[in-house]
Amino acid sequence: MNRPNETSTPVHRFSSSSEINFRFITITEQSFETPDVEHRHGYWNVFIFLEGKGKHVIDFKEVKVKPGSIHIVLPGQVHALHGGKNILAHALIFTEDFFLMRDETTKLLMRLFRFMDAGEAAAFDITKAEKEFFASLLQLIKHEYENNSESKGVVLLDLLSVFISKCNCALKLPQLPSSADDSFHYIQLRHAVEKNFRVIHTVAEYAEMLHLSTKQVNELCRAHTGLSALEFIHARITIEAKRMLKYSHKPIKQIAYDLHFTDAAHFTNFFKQKIGSTPVEFKEK
Numbered sequence: 077m078n079r080p081n082e083t084s085t086p087v088h089r090f091s092s093s094s095e096i097n098f099r100f101i102t103i104t105e106q107s108f109e110t111p112d113v114e115h116r117h118g119y120w121n122v123f124i125f126l127e128g129k130g131k132h133v134i135d136f137k138e139v140k141v142k143p144g145s146i147h148i149v150l151p152g153q154v155h156a157l158h159g160g161k162n163i164l165a166h167a168l169i170f171t172e173d174f175f176l177m178r179d180e181t182t183k184l185l186m187r188l189f190r191f192m193d194a195g196e197a198a199a200f201d202i203t204k205a206e207k208e209f210f211a212s213l214l215q216l217i218k219h220e221y222e223n224n225s226e227s228k229g230v231v232l233l234d235l236l237s238v239f240i241s242k243c244n245c246a247l248k249l250p251q252l253p254s255s256a257d258d259s260f261h262y263i264q265l266r267h268a269v270e271k272n273f274r275v276i277h278t279v280a281e282y283a284e285m286l287h288l289s290t291k292q293v294n295e296l297c298r299a300h301t302g303l304s305a306l307e308f309i310h311a312r313i314t315i316e317a318k319r320m321l322k323y324s325h326k327p328i329k330q331i332a333y334d335l336h337f338t339d340a341a342h343f344t345n346f347f348k349q350k351i352g353s354t355p356v357e358f359k360e361k
Contacts, residue, residue: 096229097171098236100221105163112156114323119171121149122239124214128163132156132199135315136322139199141165144207146243148188148198152270154319166214170236177233182259184240186300187249189266200246213239261286262300265293273312275336279305314350317343321359328355 097119105128114133123132123146130141134155139147141159149155151172159165176182192198202210217235220228264286276282282305283290290305297305313335320331332343347355 096232097174098221098229098232099167099169100218101167101169103157103159103163103165103167105159105161108157108159108163112158114154114156116152116154117149117169118151119169120151120175121155122168122243123147123149123157123165124167124210125163125165128160128165130157130159130163132158134197134199136318137197139197142201144202146200146202146210146246148192148243150192150198154323166218168217168236168239174229174233175236175240176263179259181233181237181240182263184237184244186259186262187244188240188247189300191247191249198243198247200243202246206242206246210239210242213242258296258299261288261292262296265296265305269309269312273309273316274334277309277313277336279309282309310346310350314347317347317355318351318358321355328359331355 103123125141125143125145125147127143128141129143132139132141132147132155134147134149135153139145141147141157141163172185175185188198213235217232217239220231220235225231265282268282268285272282272285276285279290279293283293286293288296293305297303297308301308303311317331317335320326320334321328324331326334328343329340332340335343337343337346344354347353347358351358353361
């Protein structure tokens with residue numbers, strides 16, 4: 077199968093002129109006149125499907141699109157939405173910074189991080205009992221988004237918090253046993269790993285960067301992800317390796333170099349240990 081070159085996998089971001097880092101958009105059949113291709117976003121996407129069917133590929137996993145389903149896509153995930161006839165959906169789009177303005181909303185987001193970092197696809201179906209609630213909430217969000225009041229951003233954050241809380245309940249996510257300080261440090265760690273995972277692979281270097289001990293970094297990771305710090309770092313490297321293997325034409329030697337491995341053999345051994353197959357085998361699946 078021909079795969080797009082990495083340069084054809086665009087990263088969509090908010091424009092610097094955006095009034096607030098939140099958008100409400102509607103998706104219809106006309107949205108797919110040009111087929112969607114694999115791409116990334118520099119922001120969060122929450123898709124709410126109301127009518128029609130299709131499929132949604134999110135980081136190698138194909139999820140069915142059907143009325144009443146909600147799919148959440150993290151910044152950096154590679155995805156492509158393929159809608160069929162008569163599709164109608166809404167998307168809530170927001171930056172991570174928008175949702176991290178308050179401690180309580182930060183914790184909501186971290187519960188989703190914990191779920192999705194474990195490799196789960198954040199997708200679920202709205203129950204009949206909840207259908208009217210979600211529909212009403214969407215109308216409130218749409219109304220406020222189209223409003224130009226001074227409190228627009230604050231109210232949208234309140235409504236989005238309720239929406240994500242309901243999603244967390246639907247996914248049956250456990251509460252996080254953490255303090256506000258822990259939340260702050262964990263967000264710092266996530267950002268540090270996201271920015272540096274290609275070149276920094278050790279827990280000690282991240283601990284030094286955050287002015288924490290390696291023990292503290294490990295405790296943070298275990299509390300919020302269930303993984304050790306090294307497992308967390310390795311998981312981020314692994315998912316990027318999988319994306320590069322599937323969505324670029326780069327040779328394995330170049331991918332190994334880009335991810336700061338000493339050579340292709342080192343990268344191959346790492347990848348096989350994590351995935352159970354060699355990079356070549358994974359690429360050809």
